Amino acid sequence: MKYLIVGLGNIGAEYNNTRHNIGFDVVDKLVYDLKGEFKVDKLASVATVKYKARNLVVIKPATYMNLSGKAVKYWLDQEKIDVSKMLVVVDDIALEMGQLRLKTKGGDAGHNGLTDIIIKLNTTNFARLRFGIGNDFPRGYQSDYVLGKWSNKEIDLLLPRVDTATEIIKSFVSIGPGLTMTNYNNK
Numbered sequence: 001m002k003y004l005i006v007g008l009g010n011i012g013a014e015y016n017n018t019r020h021n022i023g024f025d026v027v028d029k030l031v032y033d034l035k036g037e038f039k040v041d042k043l044a045s046v047a048t049v050k051y052k053a054r055n056l057v058v059i060k061p062a063t064y065m066n067l068s069g070k071a072v073k074y075w076l077d078q079e080k081i082d083v084s085k086m087l088v089v090v091d092d093i094a095l096e097m098g099q100l101r102l103k104t105k106g107g108d109a110g111h112n113g114l115t116d117i118i119i120k121l122n123t124t125n126f127a128r129l130r131f132g133i134g135n136d137f138p139r140g141y142q143s144d145y146v147l148g149k150w151s152n153k154e155i156d157l158l159l160p161r162v163d164t165a166t167e168i169i170k171s172f173v174s175i176g177p178g179l180t181m182t183n184y185n186n187k
Helices: 019-033 065-079 112-121 142-146 152-175 177-184
Strands: 002-007 039-041 044-051 054-061 086-092 100-103 127-132
Touching: 002 019, 002 065, 002 152, 019 044, 019 054, 019 086, 019 127, 019 142, 019 152, 044 065, 044 152, 054 065, 054 152, 065 086, 065 112, 086 112, 086 152, 100 152, 100 177, 127 152, 152 177
Parallel strands: 002 054, 002 086, 086 127
Antiparallel strands: 039 044, 044 054, 100 127
């Protein structure tokens, strides 16, 4: 069985350790835990790792957040992976800092990366792991907030939640989305 695991974020050093790049951070940890390594390839950094006899193609799109769909579509087609075997890890301001929620379908919730994936794939029926980054910003400053760096206090909370997010991905590919949602959502 083959899965596409997508971490959303922006490439470039100026985006490292920003809230919007939590998708990159989660898949970095997953690939590290599974002894893999990212290599620059077409439209993305790509790592191929194994977990419990499952092949995981893990990508970090190099198309910038708002054009993530181009890389996602390319790698789904390239690897001949059905969209039902894809999981997208995305930041979410509607969830409290560190809250994790797996969904098997849904809208874009105002997230430009998800919007582009939905447009390019012409479906909302794909799994996404929403990673809460909170919404502690004044009205009109959402962009500054999501592109802002984590505070030291946030990092302390963040690290164990990144570990949990990688556990959720492993659970998704091994026991499926239904049981994974039962085991992890709202915890």
